[in-house]
Amino acid sequence: MIQIDDAGSGSFVGGTCIGVYRPETNEYFFEIIPVELYNKENFKKKLYLDAVVDIVEEAFKALNVHKSETVEICRGYMFEKLRHWLDANGYCWYRTHISGRIQEIVEQNFMLYTMRLGVPEAYLKYTKYPFHFHKLLRWVFADYNNRISLCKTGWQSWAKYEGIQREVHDDVMKYSHIFCLKCGKHIRKGSRIKILRFVSNKEHFVYLHSKCHEC
Known part of the structure; x- marks a missing residue:
């Protein structure tokens, strides 16, 4: 199973952390959507949603995700374009409330990231x-x-x-x-x-x- 969650989309400071996790093997991939995609010009274009797809695609390659694996994604708006990408590429997925280890990891990584920004x-x-x-x-x-x-x-x-x-x-x-x-x-x-x-x-x-x- 693959779980996908985000942290920081509601934080005024910083970009957004996207995490992909395979609980069976404790494998994890995360990346930060650059805060520049949330400036006045780029935010209107919703480029941060494209960045989510790019990050997950990279994560799937790194984790060697098979299409036989079920994918759980957070219900949030951040994954609007990702859902279409998963459909187009033949993955079996569903939206759900994400909790547990993946949520802890993503939130911790976002906190460390904001500390590096200076908070x-x-x-x-x-x-x-x-x-x-x-x-x-x-x-x-x-x-x-x-x-x-x-x-x-x-x-x-x-x-x-x-x-x-x-x-x-x-x-x-x-x-x-x-x-x-x-x-x-x-x-x-x-x-x-x-x-x-x-x-x-x-x-x-x-x-x-x-x-x-x-x-």
């Missing part, structure tokens, strides 16, 4: 729903000029907040558990900081080392 490990592990759109806006706005290119800017939800006003003021850190969302390092309680404030779904605050904001 702090502590933010991903200790923030509730770290891939929520408005939570990720905090990380993006902490270093906007360098991070916006890492985002799915073709999304309509981004168009709504693209011109959002951001305010910055000086303060002193009152807490002992906060990390700077620009450098990812701990902010010492009592140290001078910059606080970036913006309002999207609610009021948000981004805490930065003073020197990080000035860089």
Whole structure:
């Protein structure tokens, strides 16, 4: 049996991880759809759906998938074109809820990928729903000029907040558990900081080392 799942399609930051898994032998293949396919121009063309087909085709060759093997694919919209490709190439497939080992692997690989993009490990592990759109806006706005290119800017939800006003003021850190969302390092309680404030779904605050904001 072959299982196909995705992770990151709902994350504003980064592309999307596509994973192909054979549970009987614990063989696994994954690839990332480049975030460039989610910019304003490419997103309209849905080129990311073509990328899914390319990745799965490469995975099937690498894993030597036979047409006698049953293929399970996630019910998500990411596999819209893949379903047609599977039909055209004579594979036996069906849509289902994907869970278990394949889901764990794909989600873990996407998390590692976002960490390589610069999202702090502590933010991903200790923030509730770290891939929520408005939570990720905090990380993006902490270093906007360098991070916006890492985002799915073709999304309509981004168009709504693209011109959002951001305010910055000086303060002193009152807490002992906060990390700077620009450098990812701990902010010492009592140290001078910059606080970036913006309002999207609610009021948000981004805490930065003073020197990080000035860089």
